[in-house]
Amino acid sequence: MSLRPGSLMGQMLLAVAAALLLVQGLGAALIYRAQHERFEAETMNAVAFRLIAQARGNERLPRHLRVEPRGLFTDRLYRFAVQIVREAPPRDGKRRNASAEQKLREILTTQDFRVAEAVVFRRSVAADPYAQMAIGRRADRFEVEPHAVARALDADLYVAAVRPVGGAEWMVARVRAPPSANALIRPLLLQTLAIYLVLVGVVALILRRITRPLAALTKQVAHFASTQDPSGQIAPVGPDDVRRLIVAQNAMEWRISSLLDEKDVMLGAIGHDLKTPLAALRVRIESVEDESERARMAATIEDIVHTLDDILSLARVGRPTDPVERTELAALVSAVVEEYEDMGEPVELGSTERTVIEARATWLRRALRNLIGNALRYGSVARVSLLKAEGQALVRIDDDGPGIPEGSLQAMTQAFTRGDPSRNTETGGAGLGLALARAIAEQHGGSLQLVNRRTPEGQIEGLTAMLVLPLT
Numbered sequence: 001m002s003l004r005p006g007s008l009m010g011q012m013l014l015a016v017a018a019a020l021l022l023v024q025g026l027g028a029a030l031i032y033r034a035q036h037e038r039f040e041a042e043t044m045n046a047v048a049f050r051l052i053a054q055a056r057g058n059e060r061l062p063r064h065l066r067v068e069p070r071g072l073f074t075d076r077l078y079r080f081a082v083q084i085v086r087e088a089p090p091r092d093g094k095r096r097n098a099s100a101e102q103k104l105r106e107i108l109t110t111q112d113f114r115v116a117e118a119v120v121f122r123r124s125v126a127a128d129p130y131a132q133m134a135i136g137r138r139a140d141r142f143e144v145e146p147h148a149v150a151r152a153l154d155a156d157l158y159v160a161a162v163r164p165v166g167g168a169e170w171m172v173a174r175v176r177a178p179p180s181a182n183a184l185i186r187p188l189l190l191q192t193l194a195i196y197l198v199l200v201g202v203v204a205l206i207l208r209r210i211t212r213p214l215a216a217l218t219k220q221v222a223h224f225a226s227t228q229d230p231s232g233q234i235a236p237v238g239p240d241d242v243r244r245l246i247v248a249q250n251a252m253e254w255r256i257s258s259l260l261d262e263k264d265v266m267l268g269a270i271g272h273d274l275k276t277p278l279a280a281l282r283v284r285i286e287s288v289e290d291e292s293e294r295a296r297m298a299a300t301i302e303d304i305v306h307t308l309d310d311i312l313s314l315a316r317v318g319r320p321t322d323p324v325e326r327t328e329l330a331a332l333v334s335a336v337v338e339e340y341e342d343m344g345e346p347v348e349l350g351s352t353e354r355t356v357i358e359a360r361a362t363w364l365r366r367a368l369r370n371l372i373g374n375a376l377r378y379g380s381v382a383r384v385s386l387l388k389a390e391g392q393a394l395v396r397i398d399d400d401g402p403g404i405p406e407g408s409l410q411a412m413t414q415a416f417t418r419g420d421p422s423r424n425t426e427t428g429g430a431g432l433g434l435a436l437a438r439a440i441a442e443q444h445g446g447s448l449q450l451v452n453r454r455t456p457e458g459q460i461e462g463l464t465a466m467l468v469l470p471l472t
Helices: 007-054 098-110 130-143 146-153 181-227 240-287 291-316 329-342 361-379 433-443
Strands: 083-084 113-125 156-164 169-176 325-328 348-349 356-357 381-389 391-396 445-453 460-470
Touching: 007 098, 007 156, 007 169, 098 113, 098 156, 098 329, 098 433, 156 361, 156 460, 181 240, 181 460, 240 291, 325 361, 325 391, 325 460, 329 348, 329 361, 329 381, 329 391, 348 460, 356 361, 361 381, 433 445, 433 460
Parallel strands: 348 381
Antiparallel strands: 083 169, 113 156, 156 169, 325 356, 381 391, 391 460, 445 460
């Protein structure tokens, strides 16, 4: 299942959220790096101050004359004296900080403090005995609260050891480590959340102004597609582009509706103008003395009338006048089969299931009669059954005829299309029966399916016509 939203609003909001996440991610990375470098630079400045002050005798001055560093990391519990030792302090497996060492060298060089070696690493106060002892003494001296002492012991230190050029001893300075740059994550997350709420909220309001009229237009188009009724058109609302689209759609619907009305009027006139002379011909052929000739002429007139009825029905199927009603499909199928049984036709009713659908019963009868008539004409027998599957009603009509070539199955549902010679005009009509049945099925939101039935050896043993109708 795709996680990408399908609606325009959902996709736009997802795009804005993704773009904002990318921008905020890049910004957070740059801020994190800059803050880390700033903290490191300030720490190394504090370390350099301690080292230079020790080298130049600041620590030997009276306390009121000493110069103390000012900055983020000065706290009386963390004012460690610079140690003079013979060897660099043990790192206890801690990795050296190469960038901090480079910064420290640069700062000391600018102050004419030449360094032969420098080692900088970070470790906790709890892992540094000297720092623990110094904090304990200062806590007793200044009567610091126990919780403050505990917090100080949990802190981290930068330990920097340098050996001046020409010297054999190391100078070791300790400075409290700056707050971790990870502390920026929470404010950045809160900032991102606030931006999301504001920006996505504004975009959602704008998109809603666009998508609401589009949704209404979609509903109207679907209504017009099923009914060809332009009533209920929506008023132009929303941005100018959407307004123009609605105006164009409304004008197109009225134009299509007018064309359909003109078509119905024209078809009505054609039907009237053709049926009147055909009725007169029926009367005139009664004067023909040759009975066989009179019968052929009457059959020809009946074929013309039947074809004309099919043409008019096919043209009007898209704009039915009878209402949709709840119909018990099994009863309707049984009634149509009984009509053929009463006429002595070989039509068999197989298994059926009680099925209620919303339909136009008159049109469904017409479709069933066309399909059963085709089965009788080309397959000698018609077997009709009704079942339900996957939310659909399936009316199945089987015959024992020669079937239809596989390449012609789809084309056979088109108007005026005939199959092979077994389905020519000598044994069939004008090629409108299946087209009309398909149009009626589609009028009800369904479809007509044609499938050749085959024996295990692959021989065609008949045709199955399946009228598929939705249950809801």
